[in-house]
Amino acid sequence: MKKFINHVDDFLAESLAGFAAAHGDLVVLNREPVFVRRKDLKPGKVALISGGGSGHEPLHSGFVGHGMLDAACPGQIFTSPTPDQMMAAAKAVDTGSGVLFIVKNYSGDLMNFEMASEMSEVPNAMVLINDDVAVENSSYTTGRRGVAGAVIVEKLVGSLAESGASLDECKAFGDRINKRTASMGVAFSSCTVPAAGTLTFKIGDDEIEVGVGIHGEPGRRRAKFASADTIAAELLTAIVDDLKPPAGAGLLVLVNGLGGTPLGELYLLFNSTRAWLEKRDLKIARVQVGALTTSLEMAGASITLCMLDEQMTKHWDSAVHTPALRWGL
Structure with missing residues (x-):
């Protein structure tokens, strides 16, 4: 295992310290319990909080700031954060209108966020992200997994919250976006969790994992390596079969790198996606x-489609200023 690392047990703390120092104009790091919060809170705004295991950066800490999240709760690599992190974050960022928890559908994340929701004294609601069409159940989930669609939900609901919407309005919008969003990924290689020091899964040089999860969970099938056009077609067929967008529907397309794929390849994959959709x-x-929802250094990518309407398009285009996404300001 070759990684920039000093001591395995200090990986998360040192990474977060570097992140907070690099983006001190936007975020503040709370060390005990650990969470990242927006530096400048907006009084009276519904606060958005997300989180999950680390290793998926920039998700979620990289999306803390104007127009997206007010706080993110990072767990250890691929390990859920704890309820005390979530409750402390909620207390820190609530400015009077309550908190919306945005949660990817993994058993540990869901259990801990539900516990935090029940125990928190801050009024709150929850949006559950389950955009992965690859498999209905895995060892990590009951139901579909939450993957890169979380980025879209956080951006759109974050914008709605900035506009002064209520907690109920933000939750309803988040649930609607989730229902109109679908994703599927493919892996060319495994990743290595620092604490384990070994590959999460083994895959042949001529193989791909179709429908892989962002923690390296098995997908739909192990297949032989194929062209970008062929891979895009399989992913898009599954996504479109699930979403069933009408002809002429306006789609937001997110081509997401899993950590080890060069940007040039991601643009090539988008070109394959564009051609398939246009036909x-x-x-x-x-x-x-x-690369917005990664899996450490895993080589591969995911494709996400979201069926936009006028309201959703408006909130995608609105100003955002976070460490990982920024436009319009």
Whole structure:
């Protein structure tokens, strides 16, 4: 294992210290319990909190700031944060209108966020992200997994919250976005969790894992390596079969790198995606390409489609200023 690391047990603390120092104009790091919060809180705004195991950066800490999250609770690598982190974060960022928890559907995350929701004295609600169409159940989840669709939910609901919407309005919007969003990924290689020091799974040089989860969970099938066009077609067929967008529907397309794939390859994958959608009269309204929901150094990518409407398009285009996403300011 070759990684920039001093001591395995200090990996998360040192990484967060560097993150907070690099983005001190935007975020503040709370060390006990650990969470990252927005530096400048907006009085009277519904606060958005997300979190999960580390190793998926920039998700979620990288999306703390204007127009997205008010706080993020990072756990150890691929390990859920604890309820005390979530409750402390909620207390720190609530400015009078309550807190919306945005949670990816993994058993540990869901259990701990539900505990925090029940025990917190801050009024709160929850949006559950389950955009992964690859498998219905795995050892990590009951139901579909939450993956890169979380970025879209956090951006759109974050914008709505900035506009002064209520907690109930933010939750309803988040639930609606989640229902209109679907994702699927593919892995070319495994990743290595620092504490383990070994590959999470083994895969042949000529193989790919179709439908892989962001922790290295098995997907739909192990297949032989294929062209970008072929891979994009399989992922998109599953996504479109799930979403069933009408012809001419405006789609937000997110091509997401899993950590070890160069940006040039991601743009090539988007080109394959664009061609596939255009042949089926499916309109691309907005595009985002980059490594936003990663799995350490795993090589591979995911494709996410979100069926936009006028309200959702407005909130995607609105100003955002976070360490990982920024435009319009």
